[in-house]
Amino acid sequence: MRITIDDVTVTLAGRDVLSGIHLIAAEGEIAGLVGPNGSGKSTLLRTVYRHLKPQAGRVLLAGRDVRSMTTTETARHIAALPQERGSDFEFTVREVVAMGRSPYKRAFAGDDDLDRSAVAAALEQVGLDGYGRRGFAALSGGERQRVLLARAFAQQPDVLVLDEPTNHLDVQHQVELLALLRAQRRTTLISLHDLNAAASLCDRLHVLHEGAVVASGTPREVLTPELLAKVFGVRAAIVEHPLTGDPLIAFDHREPASSSAQAASPV
Numbered sequence: 001m002r003i004t005i006d007d008v009t010v011t012l013a014g015r016d017v018l019s020g021i022h023l024i025a026a027e028g029e030i031a032g033l034v035g036p037n038g039s040g041k042s043t044l045l046r047t048v049y050r051h052l053k054p055q056a057g058r059v060l061l062a063g064r065d066v067r068s069m070t071t072t073e074t075a076r077h078i079a080a081l082p083q084e085r086g087s088d089f090e091f092t093v094r095e096v097v098a099m100g101r102s103p104y105k106r107a108f109a110g111d112d113d114l115d116r117s118a119v120a121a122a123l124e125q126v127g128l129d130g131y132g133r134r135g136f137a138a139l140s141g142g143e144r145q146r147v148l149l150a151r152a153f154a155q156q157p158d159v160l161v162l163d164e165p166t167n168h169l170d171v172q173h174q175v176e177l178l179a180l181l182r183a184q185r186r187t188t189l190i191s192l193h194d195l196n197a198a199a200s201l202c203d204r205l206h207v208l209h210e211g212a213v214v215a216s217g218t219p220r221e222v223l224t225p226e227l228l229a230k231v232f233g234v235r236a237a238i239v240e241h242p243l244t245g246d247p248l249i250a251f252d253h254r255e256p257a258s259s260s261a262q263a264a265s266p267v
Helices: 040-048 073-078 093-104 113-125 141-154 170-182 196-201 225-232 257-264
Strands: 003-012 015-025 032-034 056-061 077-079 159-163 187-191 204-209 210-216 234-240 247-256
Touching: 003 040, 015 032, 015 040, 015 113, 015 210, 032 040, 032 056, 032 170, 032 196, 040 077, 040 159, 040 187, 073 077, 073 093, 077 141, 093 113, 093 141, 113 141, 141 159, 141 170, 159 170, 170 187, 196 247, 210 225, 225 234, 225 257
Parallel strands: 032 187, 032 204, 077 159, 159 187
Antiparallel strands: 003 015, 003 056, 204 210, 234 247
């Protein structure tokens, strides 16, 4: 399903955190949100999965305003993995993942064969087959992250909304997660801090800065030295990844872009 963010403005504590946001995640497309801390990425994602209500504009799911849909109906189509994730659930791993089946069940209804199959498949997808009886709270941060992703998969949504899903994951599990998302080919809206991961994973990138979209396009179109200096304040060169051919950002870790600009300015 296609997600359209149409002229969305979100005001928090009297300040416009987002202002006039327009962007589209086409059906089956992985659309990435990148930008500095405080640029509005999480706020935009919360608006998509209805945690926040925009002051203006709409979020459309296949042409329908998500605010006109019931919570259950929305949950059958959109699964979210926010940054604020509890770690003190007094549940087993299987019970946490099974929460993803709630949009399809009546209150207090038990699991059926379809639920059990969906939960087992989701755990296998994230590499946690056999973890079902373990306590969620006893897991490492990376393991909890994968359990919550499995919960989203068990929801069997048309759209995934993921806010920094690689946080707390080691390099191997980051690579596995990104490969899994790429293979899923669900419509996905994802925020990432790692620009090289975003360049590898996403079909299109939308760069947020101070609550506005300042660039949209393919990773190769968007990730330029000029944009990285202006938006992120870093010096970088864009080269070709020797293994994949994707754009690869080589950062100058010795000197920020602002220092270079000051050094070049006449006194």
